Amino acid sequence: MKIAMTVNGKSVSRDVPDNTLLVEYIRDHLRLTGTHVGCDTSQCGACVVHVDGRAMKSCTMLAASASGAQVTTVEGLATSKDELHPMQVAFKENHGLQCGFCTPGMIMTATDMVARYQGQGKELTEEAIRHELEGNICRCTGYHNIVKSIVDGASKMTTA
Amino acid sequence: MYETNFHSVSSPQEAEAILATATDAKILAGGQTLIPTMKQRLAAPSDVIDLSRAEGLRGVTITKRKVMGVIKADGGETVTIGAMTTHAEVAANAELAEVFPAMCRLAGNIGDPAVRHRGTIGGSVANNDPAADYPAALLALAATIHTNKREIAASDYFQGMFETALQEGEIITAVSFQAPAAGGYGKFPNPASRYAMAGVFVARSKDGAVRVAVTGAGENGVFRHAGLEAALTADYSANAVDGVEVSAEGLMSDLHGTAAYRANLIKVMAKRALA
Ligand SMILES: Cc1cc2nc3c(=O)[nH]c(=O)nc-3n(C[C@H](O)[C@H](O)[C@H](O)COP(=O)(O)OP(=O)(O)OC[C@H]3O[C@@H](n4cnc5c(N)ncnc54)[C@H](O)[C@@H]3O)c2cc1C
Ligand code: FES
Ligand code: FES
Numbered sequence: 001m002k003i004a005m006t007v008n009g010k011s012v013s014r015d016v017p018d019n020t021l022l023v024e025y026i027r028d029h030l031r032l033t034g035t036h037v038g039c040d041t042s043q044c045g046a047c048v049v050h051v052d053g054r055a056m057k058s059c060t061m062l063a064a065s066a067s068g069a070q071v072t073t074v075e076g077l078a079t080s081k082d083e084l085h086p087m088q089v090a091f092k093e094n095h096g097l098q099c100g101f102c103t104p105g106m107i108m109t110a111t112d113m114v115a116r117y118q119g120q121g122k123e124l125t126e127e128a129i130r131h132e133l134e135g136n137i138c139r140c141t142g143y144h145n146i147v148k149s150i151v152d153g154a155s156k157m158t159t160a
Numbered sequence: 161m162y163e164t165n166f167h168s169v170s171s172p173q174e175a176e177a178i179l180a181t182a183t184d185a186k187i188l189a190g191g192q193t194l195i196p197t198m199k200q201r202l203a204a205p206s207d208v209i210d211l212s213r214a215e216g217l218r219g220v221t222i223t224k225r226k227v228m229g230v231i232k233a234d235g236g237e238t239v240t241i242g243a244m245t246t247h248a249e250v251a252a253n254a255e256l257a258e259v260f261p262a263m264c265r266l267a268g269n270i271g272d273p274a275v276r277h278r279g280t281i282g283g284s285v286a287n288n289d290p291a292a293d294y295p296a297a298l299l300a301l302a303a304t305i306h307t308n309k310r311e312i313a314a315s316d317y318f319q320g321m322f323e324t325a326l327q328e329g330e331i332i333t334a335v336s337f338q339a340p341a342a343g344g345y346g347k348f349p350n351p352a353s354r355y356a357m358a359g360v361f362v363a364r365s366k367d368g369a370v371r372v373a374v375t376g377a378g379e380n381g382v383f384r385h386a387g388l389e390a391a392l393t394a395d396y397s398a399n400a401v402d403g404v405e406v407s408a409e410g411l412m413s414d415l416h417g418t419a420a421y422r423a424n425l426i427k428v429m430a431k432r433a434l435a
Contacts, residue, residue: 001166017163018163018164018165018166018208019161019162019163019164019166019198021161021195021199040196040199040200041196042192042195042196042275043352043353045272045274048274054248054277055273055274055277056274056277056278057274057275057278059199060191060192060195060196060274060278061191061195061278062166062188062191062195062208062210064166064168064210065168065188065191065210065212067168109273109274112273113273120252132272132273133272134271134272134273134354135271135272135273135274135275136272
């Protein structure tokens, strides 16, 4: 079936089988390989993208269900090739990644949580960040620097 | 994943028509259970019917109890939650937080944020996973499950592990319950899956009836605990839990914990529900 959506601000359309997952549509058909697949049990969060502004696991969703939606992947966060998104800068500066495999999902989850907490006027405490990271697994960092990165990135997103 | 035919419908009626004619069609709600199952080839529906664009299935409505057209001050509210309402929407609903915040907290602790952005109450109730959270709430609240065909009392609806009263072609449209006088939920999540290893929902209705429902621990899915209900009817407090004998019989033993461990967890979670 023909599935059209907006990905990182660009209209895209591809003819794909009905059972195509959103992550397959993004990686295999659009060749945007920043979104990763780290598990087959919907538990690792490496595949998180934003669909209509909300963080979702693109491995646990059919592309057809996102038809007509606004999708943002990690490639769509930075405003230009030379200027990273504040959350990306924060991960870089706070040593929030080692191998980097989980990082796209971490960053998409982080920007979603910051936007949600700021939108609701709630304080994003360190404890809240850890609760919000429930669905993102990192095998390298031990999480402390990821939490630090998000605290830092969140402060930059406020002033941004 | 096996091949399948995708349909997006604009009403439950349209879904019903496809369910009636396709070989083996399945409803797709948030897909947080169905898609992983299909990926592992444990399910191979000929057709999937996406309900996310169907009208009238989403949102939380709270209606005040009226006697002869006058709103009663005792706050007898009926809460109705549309089947396609996501866990995140229940968690963030300000009106619901006013009449029954325990339900918002329960929804806010299901899985993780991405799961909550897609997973729905209808999907959770249709699936009736033996460790899911909503079944315990609905059983303790003596809720009603609304389908395209009828209304089903929670006590008749939940029939064991993954077993429900739903028949072929039946679609959940909403769940409803009376806001209780008091109630809470204690959950000990499995550190890996986040599903409950034992979850206890305690509710005291406005007419004083206490119901206690346990999820995650029973060998046969969600169940009510008569001993805890009797003790809490006499004394609705965490202390009253101490004197209750919770037997390990009929509880699950697996690599995460023995039946005896879960029996103890039930008491601890009952106390947290009352805290
Ligand atoms: C990583 C992870 C962690 C999770 N943690 C928890 C947890 O802690 N607690 C918890 O309770 N759950 C948990 N879940 C499950 C989650 O809550 C699911 O969202 C829920 O069980 C199913 O809802 P869904 O909307 O995704 O349904 P789907 O996956 O779309 O559907 C599930 C089943 O219900 C049927 N169905 C769906 N809607 C209807 C309807 N309206 N009428 C009739 N049949 C219908 C479908 O055909 C399918 O068989 C977790 C899931 C994941 C992936
Ligand atoms: S790849 Fe999606 S959760 Fe692991
Ligand atoms: S940095 Fe390697 S998995 Fe997170």
